[in-house]
Amino acid sequence: MNKCIRLVLSLAVLLPLLTGCWDRKELNDLGIMLGLGVDKDGDQVKVSAQVVVPNEVSSKSGGGKGTPVTQYQATAATLFEAIQKLTETSPRRIFMAHVRILVFGEEYARKDGIYDVMEALMREPSVRPDYYVMVARRTTASKVLDLLTPLENIPAEKLYNSLDVSAKTWSPTTTVTGDQLVDYMLTAGIQPVITGVEIVGNQKISGSKDNISSIRSPASLHTTGLSVFKKDKLVGWLTExxxxxxxxxxxxxxxxxxxxxxxxxxxxxxxxxxxxxxxxxxxxxxxxxxxxxxxxxxxxxxxxxxxxxxxxxxxxxxxxxxxxxxxxxxxxxxxxxxxxxxxxxxxxxxxxxxxxxxxxxxxxxxxxxxxxxxxxxxxxxxxxxxxxxxxxxxxxxxxx
Structure with a gap:
């Protein structure tokens, strides 16, 4: 009898530890998003997702023939509806845990405000709030994320690393993470400021490998000035x-x-x-x-x-x-x-x-x-x- 009781108790203790990977996600089923762009499309939200192409960034697969990233776009009434809608064109489910950069189009930031997007991202448990936030100046977020860059073959990584280095070595720029931005918007006595990014050069070449096939790229991404927000809407820019x-x-x-x-x-x-x-x-x-x-x-x-x-x-x-x-x-x-x-x-x-x-x-x-x-x-x-x-x-x- 005592052996049966001990066996039952042992099973009761061990069984919860044997649940396995109940929420596992196979890498082959995921499209890893590194850059997220938000633009205005009429009265709706246009989402641009910069997703890694595994075969092109893997050294074992002999990558390099195509582009290291691809971009999927979708438009819907809300942010996450648009993100889910990306599966209409993406063969994989979009995975957001590794987002490095969030870019708002200037028109969207001025007219719609950024709070709804920031709250949605903060509420989503799979999104880590340590990504950097930027504003696309005189252009759209989709165009910024569509530009291939030299040295860093993944544009979202280029934006993240460039802003990180610039903020530490050049005084006109600064970094703002997702959680810091929400804190600024909610705290009395301070308004948000976000570094801008613009495309300098030939914007028509964006999305093409021609931009990284020469010593001097025809188009490049530049961090430029600080954008001033009042509550959650862009109201203007600071000079250098x-x-x-x-x-x-x-x-x-x-x-x-x-x-x-x-x-x-x-x-x-x-x-x-x-x-x-x-x-x-x-x-x-x-x-x-x-x-x-x-x-x-x-x-x-x-x-x-x-x-x-x-x-x-x-x-x-x-x-x-x-x-x-x-x-x-x-x-x-x-x-x-x-x-x-x-x-x-x-x-x-x-x-x-x-x-x-x-x-x-x-x-x-x-x-x-x-x-x-x-x-x-x-x-x-x-x-x-x-x-x-x-x-x-x-x-x-x-x-x-």
Whole structure:
């Protein structure tokens, strides 16, 4: 009797562990989507899926004869209806767990807003929220995902890696993941900003291997400027200078290169080694005041004029001019956004909330009016730690 009880108990414990792969998905039955594009088609949603062609990316199969990816398109009333509708043309079920890049067409982002799409993707358990989001500038998402690129044979990977590297080494660009974007849209006191991408060159060649058959590609994908959103709709674009100022304020700058003009027409080029920015709100006489303090450590990368880099007086002057330039960039960005878009993309409202939650609650409904007249104080501290392997430039010593 005891043996029977032990046997039953053992089976009761072991059977749940022997369920097998009840939700398995065979790779041969899946079309792995790496890039997702969303465009407007009348009053409906047009979805473009960039799917990997396994035989063309597999070294064992001797790939390379065709294109490494293919694109499927479908139009429906909602996002997931369109995605399911892709099976009308795709021989495989679209698998979304490996999406690397989400691209919104500019027209869709301006007119329809992006919240419904973002909520649908966040709700879907198979989609990981670490993909990067971009906006196709002056073109559609389908055209962006249709362009073959050199170096990276999968365009979605190119977009992901290019944006990732650019955000770490070039101050006008930044990365925004799916979960960050939703957080920006739902959090009071901050509006979303998304990096743009545009096609430069011959757009008619998109989708053809001719674009990667020469040293210089006839068309290329460029990350370009930051798009400004109000709630979930695109309202405009920042220039390169304004984008730099935004990223300095938001502490997004990891490393970058900039320059200052010399008196005789040349320039001194700087490479930022470390940059950090702190934002803090203080309440003065019942009104919020934003304090921005930027700390920058740079090295001298190039000297195109005859200044004496070995002189401490010269270095201090360059540091002072750099501080003035950084403050100018931040001021220009804030003033431009206030004048053109009236959208708090800098998160000043969040800083006020952290400083005095009760005061911010009284301002929250009309925060953008307060934002337009907010007192913002800027401070920058630049230190030049390195001058490279040379001291003074030997340009003036060249012989005729």
């Amino acid at each position: 200078e304004e984008s730099k100022g935004y990223n300095y304020i938001r502490d997004n700058v990891v490393s970058t290169v900039s320059h200052l003009p010399c008196g005789n027409g040349g320039a001194v080029t700087f490479k930022a080694l470390r940059t950090s920015t702190k934002r803090k709100a203080k309440i003065v006489n019942g009104q919020p005041v934003i304090h921005i303090k930027l700390e920058n450590v740079s090295s001298i990368a190039a000297v195109e004029c005859g200044v004496k880099i070995g002189s401490m007086e010269t270095l201090r002057k360059l540091e002072q001019e750099s501080e003035e330039r950084l403050i100018e960039l931040m001021q220009k960005s804030v003033n431009s956004v206030r004048r053109k878009y009236h959208a708090d993309i800098f998160g000043f409202g969040q800083e006020v909330y952290h400083a005095d939650p009760k005061l911010f609650k009284t301002m929250e409904n009309d925060w953008l009016k307060y934002f337009d007249n907010l007192d913002v104080k800027y401070e920058a501290n630049v230190q030049i730690k390195r001058t490279g392997t040379l001291d003074n430039s030997f340009k003036n010593e060249m012989k005729e």
